[in-house]
Amino acid sequence: MRKIKVILISLFCLLVIPKTVFAASGKINVSGTSTVVVGNNVTVTVTLSSSTLIGSWEMSLNYDKNYLQLRSATSESNGIRMAASTATGVKSKSYTFTFKTLKKGSTSVSVGGYLAYAYADLSEISLSSNSKKINIITQAELEASYSKNNNLASLGVEGFTLTPEFNANTLEYSVIVPEDTKNVNLTGTVQDKKASINGVGVQQVNQGNNKFLVAVKAENGSEKTYTINVDVKDENPIEVTVGDKKYTVVKIKENLPIASLYNEYSIKINEFDIPAYKNDYTGLVLVGLKDTDGNISLFIYDDENNSYKEYNELKSSQITIYPLKPEENVEGYKKGNVKIQDIDVEGFYLNEDSDFFVIYGVNVETGDKGFYMYDKKMQTLIKYNDELSSLLSEKIKLYTYIIIGFISLSVVMLIIIIVLVCKKGKKKKRGKDKEKVVEEKINKEDKNEIIEM
Numbered sequence: 001m002r003k004i005k006v007i008l009i010s011l012f013c014l015l016v017i018p019k020t021v022f023a024a025s026g027k028i029n030v031s032g033t034s035t036v037v038v039g040n041n042v043t044v045t046v047t048l049s050s051s052t053l054i055g056s057w058e059m060s061l062n063y064d065k066n067y068l069q070l071r072s073a074t075s076e077s078n079g080i081r082m083a084a085s086t087a088t089g090v091k092s093k094s095y096t097f098t099f100k101t102l103k104k105g106s107t108s109v110s111v112g113g114y115l116a117y118a119y120a121d122l123s124e125i126s127l128s129s130n131s132k133k134i135n136i137i138t139q140a141e142l143e144a145s146y147s148k149n150n151n152l153a154s155l156g157v158e159g160f161t162l163t164p165e166f167n168a169n170t171l172e173y174s175v176i177v178p179e180d181t182k183n184v185n186l187t188g189t190v191q192d193k194k195a196s197i198n199g200v201g202v203q204q205v206n207q208g209n210n211k212f213l214v215a216v217k218a219e220n221g222s223e224k225t226y227t228i229n230v231d232v233k234d235e236n237p238i239e240v241t242v243g244d245k246k247y248t249v250v251k252i253k254e255n256l257p258i259a260s261l262y263n264e265y266s267i268k269i270n271e272f273d274i275p276a277y278k279n280d281y282t283g284l285v286l287v288g289l290k291d292t293d294g295n296i297s298l299f300i301y302d303d304e305n306n307s308y309k310e311y312n313e314l315k316s317s318q319i320t321i322y323p324l325k326p327e328e329n330v331e332g333y334k335k336g337n338v339k340i341q342d343i344d345v346e347g348f349y350l351n352e353d354s355d356f357f358v359i360y361g362v363n364v365e366t367g368d369k370g371f372y373m374y375d376k377k378m379q380t381l382i383k384y385n386d387e388l389s390s391l392l393s394e395k396i397k398l399y400t401y402i403i404i405g406f407i408s409l410s411v412v413m414l415i416i417i418i419v420l421v422c423k424k425g426k427k428k429k430r431g432k433d434k435e436k437v438v439e440e441k442i443n444k445e446d447k448n449e450i451i452e453m
Contacts, residue, residue, distance in 0.1 A: 024118050026050030028059065028111050028129035035135045037142050038101050041071060044109045044132055046082065046095045048116065053089030055119030058082070059111045061097065067107035067136060068099040082111075089119030101136045108133045146220035149192035155214065155226055158185035162228070174229040180252060181205055181232055186212060188226075194219040207232050207255055208294040238270050240289065242299065242308045249274060250288030250296055257298055259286055261320055261364045267301065276301065281367025282322065286311055312343045314374070316381035319363055321372055326360040330371065330384075333358060340374055347374075358384055 032044035048057055061080035063070075074095045076084060082095050097109075110131035118125055151168040162173040168191070177184060188200045199214035214226040238249035250256055253264070253275035262277035265285060277286040277298070286298045289308060299308040314321040323345045329335065333348035338357050347359035357374045371384035 023123060023126050024050060024052040025126045025128075026052075026054070026116060028114055028127055030109055030111060030130055030132040032109070032132050032134070034133065035137060035142075036101050037139050038104050038136050040101060042068075042099050042101055042134060044097045044099065046097070046111060047092060048082075048094075048114075048127075049092040050116065050118075050125055051091070052125070053091060053119035054086070054093070054125065055089055055117050055122060056083075056085035057093070057114070057116040059114035061095075061109065062112050063099070063109045064107045067102055067105055068109070068134075069102055070097065071100050072098045086119070101134075104136050104138055106133065106135050143220060146218070147192050147194045148218050148220050148222055149190075150195055150216045150218035150222050150224040151191045152197070152214070152216055152224075152226060153189045153191045155188045155228070156186075157228065157230065158187055160184070171225065172227040172229070174231065176231045176233050177205070179207070179232060179234040182254075184230055186214065186228060188214050190216055192218065203230075205230050205232050207234075207250075207252070207290060207296075236272075238272065238274075240308055242289070242310065245291060247289035247291055247299075247308075250290055251275070255290075255296060256288045257296060259298060262286060267303065269301075269306075279364055279367075282362050282364060284311070284322070313364065314340055314343065314345070314359075314361070314381060316379075319372075319381055319383075320365060321359070321361040321381055322364055323359055323361040324369070326371075330358050338374075338376075340376075341379075 026049055029047045029049070030044060031047070033042050036042040046059075046061065048054065048059070059082050061082070063080075070080070073080070074097070076082070076095070080097075084093070099109075108131045111129050114127055114129065116125040116127055117123065152166075153168070155166050155173070156162055157175045157177075160175045160177055162175055164170060164173065166173070183202050183204055185202050186200045188197055190197050196217045197214065198217070199212060203210075203212055208231070210230040210232065212228045212230065214228065216224045216226070218224075234248065234251060238251075240247050240249060249269060249272075251272060251274060256275055256277070259277040262279050262284075265276040265278035267274050267276050267285065267287070269287075274287055278284070285301045285303070287301045287308070288296050289299050290296045298311045300311050301308055312323065314323060323343070326335075326346060326348070330348040333350060335346075335348055337344055337346055338349070339345070340357070340359075345357075345359050347357050349357050355376045357376060358371050359374055360369075360371055362369045373382050373384045374380070375382075
């Protein structure tokens, strides 16, 4: 009996006491650009979302046509009406609309008439929505709102101290770094987060002064440029004088010009290890010297005399020659100077109009010393051949003799012709004189006959 009472009471509670129903919820979010210049386009996105799967929905877009002109929309929206149903259910769906702004002012975009149903049981989903306010301004108003702050908040070279101390209004700084420095890290921050900075970060440096520009551009486009002079300086330079020019010895191997036919070498100068080149054939030792303008060139170093001589090469497709002062003359040639590959070279030539020039030098690849023939037109070098040169000289002499003989023969023939012409002229004159005498004699005889008659 007691069990029956419990069952009856339970049934009564189920029938009488109402059940609590929890409806699904969702939201409609309208998003886009808040401020836009009149005449420009603005894009608005409408997103429907829910914690549960959405089976179908319907809503419409509301906007003021006095301020906004619809240019394009998501194809599924059918203009401004958004309605769809899905066989699988979705938790989110977005629509995109593009408007052209028509006039200055403030307007908003919102949705209305919205309904959504759950996919599982077709129950209505409780929705909330917002509106997107759009402020339409002129170009002048936009530019006036931009920040003009183009100042740096900090500037430096990592690991070193700037001179003078940083100040936002001071635009030029300097710093000295050791000679072996290859890179420096320029650091800087802007006062205004809307400003941009260019020129900071790791920068490569070379011997001497390196100028770096750090530019700051404000939101309104105005720019300010800071200059950092990084001086890569040798604190103990080896200074030398070659001729009338002053140089410093290069101590960093990477700063040396390339000498392709030489091996890397090292020498001691003033107790410093100096990078150099050496050629095993010629025995020449090359070091780098930097002039006052920062230009680096290779010089021949004489350890015994502690002296330097500028090194120049004459390069051809076949050989590379280091010119030397001629130890002897070349028979049949005149001594003189010629500029070859921008180098003044002492040598020999047949005549001033000749395209060939004989120089004395050493082959850097083989170490062979001797004379070499340079072709000015072809800009090539070949080994000077004495036998060939002698043959050429003999041919030139032969051609000279032939020309002289031809000229002499021509002169003799000309003289003969002149003599013959003169003789022929005299004969003609004598004939005419004789004819005249005969004629006069005949005329005289005729006159006498007439008188006798």
